[in-house]
Amino acid sequence: MATQSRRHGAPRKARDGSRRRLPLRLLLPLLVLVALAAMLMLRGYVHSEILADHRIREPAPTTGVPERILEGGPVIDTRGGRAETLRVPDRHIVLTFDDGPDPTWTPKVLDVLKKHDAHAVFFVTGTMTSRYPDLVRRMVDEGHEVGLHTFNHPDLSFQSERRIDWELSQNQLAISGAAGIRTSLFRPPYSSFADAMDDESWPVTEYIGSRGYITVVNDTDSEDWQKPGVDEIIRRATPEHGKGAIVLMHDSGGDRHQTVAALDRFLPDMKEKGYAFDNLTEALDAPSAMSPVTGSALWKAKAWIFLVQASEMLTDGLxxxxxxxxxxxxxxxxxxxxxxxxxxxxxxxxxxxxxxxxxxxxxxxxxxxxxxxxxxxxxxxxxxxxxxxxxxxxxxxxxxxxxxxxxxxxxxxxxxxxxxxxxxxxxxxxxxxxxxxxxxxxxxxxxxxxxxxxxxxxxxxxxxxxxxxxxxxxxxxxxxxxxxxxxxxxxxxxxxxxxxxxxxxxxxxxxxxxxxxxxxxxxxxxxxxxxxxxxxxxxxxxxxxxxxxxxxxxxxxxxxxxxxxxxxxxxxxxxxxxxxxxxxxxxxxxxxxxxxxxxxxxxxxxxxxxxxxxxxxxxxxxxxxxxxxxxxxxxxxxxxxxxxxxxxxxxxxxxxxxxxxxxxxxxxxxxxxxxxxxxxxxxxxxxxxxxxxxxxxxxxxxxxxxxxxxxxxxxxxxxxxxxxxxxxxxxx
Structure with a gap:
C-alpha cells in the first residue's frame, strides 16, 4: 500500500500537475463502470424472456399461399425463388427438439438418444446457445443436426426484414461460436404444420429462403408442453400407417421429465416396428445441412461466446x-x-x-x-x-x-x-x-x-x-x-x-x-x-x-x-x-x-x-x-x-x-x-x-x-x- 504525506498545500506546479493527471485517474474507474454496465446489458440481453411455442395467435387468410405448400411436406424450400416441399420417407422418423439447449433437460434427452443410437435435429435459440455452448457442441459431436430457431424467439410474422436478418445472423453467430459450424435449417417460432401456413407466415418463409435457409415444420406434434402424460405424448408422436414423420418435441421451456420418459419408451418401441431415427439430411439422403466455419468468422463467433460466458460469470459474482x-x-x-x-x-x-x-x-x-x-x-x-x-x-x-x-x-x-x-x-x-x-x-x-x-x-x-x-x-x-x-x-x-x-x-x-x-x-x-x-x-x-x-x-x-x-x-x-x-x-x-x-x-x-x-x-x-x-x-x-x-x-x-x-x-x-x-x-x-x-x-x-x-x-x-x-x- 503506497503512502504519501498529507499536506495542507503543495507548490503550484505540483497542484497543476495533479489536475493534469486527474482525468487519467478518473478514466480507470469510469472504464470499469462502462465495462460492468456493458456486461450486465449483455447478460440481460441473452436472458431476455422467451415465450413458449404454443402461443396462439389469430388465424390469417391462406389465399396467398401456394396450394402445393399447403398440401405438401414439412420441409419447405424457397431458396432461389422455388416453392418446393419434401417429406420424410416411410419408416423414418426425424425427432426435432425446440427452444433449447436447456442445462437440465437437454443433457437427459441427449443421453436417451445416445442410449438408443438415435439421431435428431435440435432447433436452438441464440440466447440459450450463447449461455450453454457446450451442449450445442455435444449435439454436433454426437451426430445430431442443429437448426436455427431465431435468437430470442419472436413471432417473425410481425417483424421487419431487418429484424429477421438480425435474428438469423445472431442465432447463426451463437451456433458458430459454440460448435464451429453454420446450418441451413430453420424453424420459425410458433410454427406447426405445413397446412397451417397463412398469408402472414408465408412471406416470411419466402424471405427466409432468399437468405439461404430451408424451413422445417412438422408432421406430428407430441404437445409435450401440455404434460399430458407419457402415454399420450407417445400416442401423439407416433405416425400413422408406417409413414415417415418429423416429430415436434421440446427439450427446454419448462419441466420436460415426461418428454424424457416418453422418449425412452418411444425409441425402442418404434425401432422394433422397423423405424429408423435419423437426422433430417440422413432421412432425405441429402448433403449435410451443417458446414464448418473458419477464419475471422469463427473468431468473431468465439469472441461472442466468450463475452457472454464472461457476463454470466460476472453476473453470478455480482x-x-x-x-x-x-x-x-x-x-x-x-x-x-x-x-x-x-x-x-x-x-x-x-x-x-x-x-x-x-x-x-x-x-x-x-x-x-x-x-x-x-x-x-x-x-x-x-x-x-x-x-x-x-x-x-x-x-x-x-x-x-x-x-x-x-x-x-x-x-x-x-x-x-x-x-x-x-x-x-x-x-x-x-x-x-x-x-x-x-x-x-x-x-x-x-x-x-x-x-x-x-x-x-x-x-x-x-x-x-x-x-x-x-x-x-x-x-x-x-x-x-x-x-x-x-x-x-x-x-x-x-x-x-x-x-x-x-x-x-x-x-x-x-x-x-x-x-x-x-x-x-x-x-x-x-x-x-x-x-x-x-x-x-x-x-x-x-x-x-x-x-x-x-x-x-x-x-x-x-x-x-x-x-x-x-x-x-x-x-x-x-x-x-x-x-x-x-x-x-x-x-x-x-x-x-x-x-x-x-x-x-x-x-x-x-x-x-x-x-x-x-x-x-x-x-x-x-x-x-x-x-x-x-x-x-x-x-x-x-x-x-x-x-x-x-x-x-x-x-x-x-x-x-x-x-x-x-x-x-x-x-x-x-x-x-x-x-x-x-x-x-x-x-x-x-x-x-x-x-x-x-x-x-x-x-x-x-x-x-x-x-x-x-x-x-x-x-x-x-x-x-x-x-x-x-x-x-x-x-x-
Missing part, C-alpha cells in the same frame, strides 16, 4: 456480491439500531457520569492553511465557550494572511505558531509541543464550536481509561442539495456509527473537526503520523492498539463547512477512502497480535474493513440490479425489493435524526441521495482501490472554503452568512 452487501447492510442496520440505542440510553441516564468532572484548562489546537475566510469565526466560537482553554493556531505556511488575522484579533489565551508548509500532521505535532495543558482538543480551521462543545468533549477524561474522545461533527452549510446529502451522511453514517463503535470498543476515527486526546496517550505513540492521508484514523487505531478506550461524546457538537461542489466532495472523499485503506494496511499486524492490539485487530479492523471499505464498494449493486430488473424483469418485484431496502435505510435515518434531535425535513432528499450520492461514493472508492493496487501516490488537496459557517450564539445553532451582505439566517 449476485454473490449483492447477497454479501444485503447481509452487511441488514447486519449494520440491526447493529446500529440496537447498539446506538443502548449507547444513548447509557449516556443519557440521569445519574450517568464518566467520572469526576473535568474542570482544568485544556489546549485547543487549530491547524490552519489558507483559512482566512474561516479562521475568525473559528477562534471566536472558541472564545465564547464555557470551559477554560488556551488556543494555539498553527499557521502551516499560509499565503493569505491567516496568521495576521488571528494576531489582529488580540484575544487573550490565543497564540499563533508559524511554520513552513509541512502538512497537517506536522502542524498538529508542532501545536502539541507548544501546548501547556494535558488534555488536547483538535479541530479544523473551518469549524466552529458551540459554547458547551469543549466542556462536553473533555468530560469522558474523568475515566482514566479513556485516551481519546470523538465529538459530534455536523454539517453547517446544509441548505443546498449536496449539503443536505452530507448532513444525512454525517448524522446517520458517522454519528450513528460512532455510537455503535463506542459500544463495541472499536471506534475507528476521531474526526479531525472535533476530537480530544490525552497528551499521555499521544506522546508514547509518536503523536500524529504522516504515514497516511487519514492521520485521524491512523492515530485512533494506534490508540486502540496501545490499550486506550476511545469514546463518543454526543453533545460535543461542532459545525463544519462541508464541500459545496461535486469536485470538492470527490477530492475530500477520495482522500478519506484512500487514507482509511492506508491506515488499515498500516495496522494490519494487529490481527495476529495479543492483548489490546489483538482485540482491536480481530474486532475493529474487520468492522472497519467491512463497513467502511467493502460495504460502500458493493452498495451500488442494489441500484445496479434495480436498473437491471426494471429493464429485463421482473420489474415489480425488483422495485418492491429496492423500496424495501430504502425503507430500512429511512427507518435508520429517522432514528439517527431523532437521537441527534435534528429536523426530519432534511430526509426528504434521502431517496435521491441513495440513487446519486451512493454512485459518486462508489466511483470514489473504486478509484481509491485502483490507486492502492497500482501503487499510486496521492497528495492532500486543500478544499476551497467560503467561510459561510459563523460562530454560534449561546443557545442557538450556527448561522450561515450570505455573500451579499450582513443578512444572517439559521442553517438548520
Amino acid at each position: 449476485v454473490v456480491g449483492l447477497a454479501v452487501i444485503g447481509t452487511l447492510v441488514i447486519s449494520r442496520f440491526v447493529l446500529m439500531l440496537l447498539l446506538s440505542g443502548a449507547h444513548a440510553r447509557r449516556v443519557r441516564r440521569r445519574r450517568f457520569r464518566w467520572g469526576p468532572a473535568v474542570t482544568e484548562p485544556v489546549t485547543v489546537l487549530v491547524p490552519a492553511y489558507n483559512e482566512a475566510k474561516c479562521i475568525e469565526n473559528t477562534v471566536r466560537s472558541l472564545m465564547a465557550g464555557d470551559h477554560p482553554i488556551e488556543v494555539v493556531v498553527i499557521d502551516d505556511g499560509s499565503s493569505d494572511g491567516t496568521a495576521r488575522i488571528v494576531e489582529a484579533m488580540g484575544l487573550p489565551d490565543v497564540r499563533v505558531v508559524r511554520q513552513l508548509n509541512a502538512g497537517k500532521p506536522a502542524a498538529l505535532n508542532r501545536g502539541l509541543a507548544n501546548a501547556r495543558h494535558d488534555i488536547i482538543v483538535m479541530m479544523d480551521g473551518d469549524t466552529v464550536f458551540e459554547p458547551s462543545t469543549v466542556r462536553e468533549l473533555v468530560q469522558p477524561f474523568g475515566d482514566a481509561r479513556v485516551g481519546a474522545v470523538a465529538g459530534n461533527a455536523k454539517v453547517g452549510n446544509k441548505d443546498s442539495l449536496i449539503g443536505a446529502w452530507q448532513h444525512i451522511e454525517y448524522v446517520m453514517g458517522f454519528n450513528l456509527d460512532r455510537r455503535m463503535y463506542d459500544i463495541l470498543g472499536c471506534m475507528p476515527t476521531i474526526p479531525g473537526a472535533v476530537g480530544a486526546f490525552r497528551r499521555s496517550a499521544l506522546e508514547p505513540i509518536g503523536g500524529m503520523s504522516d504515514d497516511t492521508l487519514a492521520e485521524d484514523t491512523d492515530v485512533t487505531m494506534a490508540l486502540h492498539r496501545a490499550g486506550w478506550r476511545v469514546v463518543y461524546a454526543e453533545n460535543a457538537r461542532a459545525w463544519t463547512e462541508a464541500p459545496e461542489s461535486v469536485q470538492q466532495l470527490w477530492s475530500q472523499r477520495y482522500r478519506w477512502s484512500y487514507g482509511t485503506m492506508q491506515a488499515i494496511w498500516k495496522h494490519r499486524r494487529a490481527v495476529i497480535e495479543k492483548g489490546p492490539s489483538g482485540r482491536f485487530g480481530r474486532v475493529g479492523l474487520p468492522f472497519v474493513s467491512l463497513f467502511m471499505v467493502l460495504a460502500p464498494l458493493l452498495a451500488p449493486l442494489i441500484d445496479v440490479f434495480l436498473l437491471y430488473g426494471i429493464v429485463f424483469g421482473p420489474t415489480q418485484k425488483t422495485i418492491v425489493a429496492w423500496l424495501g431496502v430504502l425503507a430500512i435505510q429511512a427507518v435508520c435515518a429517522a432514528y439517527a435524526f431523532r437521537l441527534d434531535r435534528e429536523r426530519m425535513t432534511h430526509l426528504i432528499s434521502l431517496p435521491l441521495q441513495q440513487i446519486l450520492y451512493r454512485q459518486l461514493m462508489y466511483v470514489v472508492l473504486l478509484q481509491s482501490w485502483i490507486t492502492a493496487l497500482t501503487g499510486g501516490r496521492l497528495r492532500w488537496q486543500k478544499l476551497r472554503r467560503t467561510g459561510v459557517v459563523e460562530a454560534p450564539v449561546a443557545g442557538a445553532v450556527p448561522r450561515r452568512r450570505t455573500h451579499g451582505g450582513n443578512d444572517r439566517r439559521p442553517v438548520a
Whole structure:
C-alpha cells in the first residue's frame, strides 16, 4: 500500500500537475463502470424472456399461399425463388427438439438418444446457445443436426426484414461460436404444420429462403408442453400407417421429465416396428445441412461466446456480491439500531457520569492553511465557550494572511505558531509541543464550536481509561442539495456509527473537526503520523492498539463547512477512502497480535474493513440490479425489493435524526441521495482501490472554503452568512 504525506498545500506546479493527471485517474474507474454496465446489458440481453411455442395467435387468410405448400411436406424450400416441399420417407422418423439447449433437460434427452443410437435435429435459440455452448457442441459431436430457431424467439410474422436478418445472423453467430459450424435449417417460432401456413407466415418463409435457409415444420406434434402424460405424448408422436414423420418435441421451456420418459419408451418401441431415427439430411439422403466455419468468422463467433460466458460469470459474482452487501447492510442496520440505542440510553441516564468532572484548562489546537475566510469565526466560537482553554493556531505556511488575522484579533489565551508548509500532521505535532495543558482538543480551521462543545468533549477524561474522545461533527452549510446529502451522511453514517463503535470498543476515527486526546496517550505513540492521508484514523487505531478506550461524546457538537461542489466532495472523499485503506494496511499486524492490539485487530479492523471499505464498494449493486430488473424483469418485484431496502435505510435515518434531535425535513432528499450520492461514493472508492493496487501516490488537496459557517450564539445553532451582505439566517 503506497503512502504519501498529507499536506495542507503543495507548490503550484505540483497542484497543476495533479489536475493534469486527474482525468487519467478518473478514466480507470469510469472504464470499469462502462465495462460492468456493458456486461450486465449483455447478460440481460441473452436472458431476455422467451415465450413458449404454443402461443396462439389469430388465424390469417391462406389465399396467398401456394396450394402445393399447403398440401405438401414439412420441409419447405424457397431458396432461389422455388416453392418446393419434401417429406420424410416411410419408416423414418426425424425427432426435432425446440427452444433449447436447456442445462437440465437437454443433457437427459441427449443421453436417451445416445442410449438408443438415435439421431435428431435440435432447433436452438441464440440466447440459450450463447449461455450453454457446450451442449450445442455435444449435439454436433454426437451426430445430431442443429437448426436455427431465431435468437430470442419472436413471432417473425410481425417483424421487419431487418429484424429477421438480425435474428438469423445472431442465432447463426451463437451456433458458430459454440460448435464451429453454420446450418441451413430453420424453424420459425410458433410454427406447426405445413397446412397451417397463412398469408402472414408465408412471406416470411419466402424471405427466409432468399437468405439461404430451408424451413422445417412438422408432421406430428407430441404437445409435450401440455404434460399430458407419457402415454399420450407417445400416442401423439407416433405416425400413422408406417409413414415417415418429423416429430415436434421440446427439450427446454419448462419441466420436460415426461418428454424424457416418453422418449425412452418411444425409441425402442418404434425401432422394433422397423423405424429408423435419423437426422433430417440422413432421412432425405441429402448433403449435410451443417458446414464448418473458419477464419475471422469463427473468431468473431468465439469472441461472442466468450463475452457472454464472461457476463454470466460476472453476473453470478455480482449476485454473490449483492447477497454479501444485503447481509452487511441488514447486519449494520440491526447493529446500529440496537447498539446506538443502548449507547444513548447509557449516556443519557440521569445519574450517568464518566467520572469526576473535568474542570482544568485544556489546549485547543487549530491547524490552519489558507483559512482566512474561516479562521475568525473559528477562534471566536472558541472564545465564547464555557470551559477554560488556551488556543494555539498553527499557521502551516499560509499565503493569505491567516496568521495576521488571528494576531489582529488580540484575544487573550490565543497564540499563533508559524511554520513552513509541512502538512497537517506536522502542524498538529508542532501545536502539541507548544501546548501547556494535558488534555488536547483538535479541530479544523473551518469549524466552529458551540459554547458547551469543549466542556462536553473533555468530560469522558474523568475515566482514566479513556485516551481519546470523538465529538459530534455536523454539517453547517446544509441548505443546498449536496449539503443536505452530507448532513444525512454525517448524522446517520458517522454519528450513528460512532455510537455503535463506542459500544463495541472499536471506534475507528476521531474526526479531525472535533476530537480530544490525552497528551499521555499521544506522546508514547509518536503523536500524529504522516504515514497516511487519514492521520485521524491512523492515530485512533494506534490508540486502540496501545490499550486506550476511545469514546463518543454526543453533545460535543461542532459545525463544519462541508464541500459545496461535486469536485470538492470527490477530492475530500477520495482522500478519506484512500487514507482509511492506508491506515488499515498500516495496522494490519494487529490481527495476529495479543492483548489490546489483538482485540482491536480481530474486532475493529474487520468492522472497519467491512463497513467502511467493502460495504460502500458493493452498495451500488442494489441500484445496479434495480436498473437491471426494471429493464429485463421482473420489474415489480425488483422495485418492491429496492423500496424495501430504502425503507430500512429511512427507518435508520429517522432514528439517527431523532437521537441527534435534528429536523426530519432534511430526509426528504434521502431517496435521491441513495440513487446519486451512493454512485459518486462508489466511483470514489473504486478509484481509491485502483490507486492502492497500482501503487499510486496521492497528495492532500486543500478544499476551497467560503467561510459561510459563523460562530454560534449561546443557545442557538450556527448561522450561515450570505455573500451579499450582513443578512444572517439559521442553517438548520
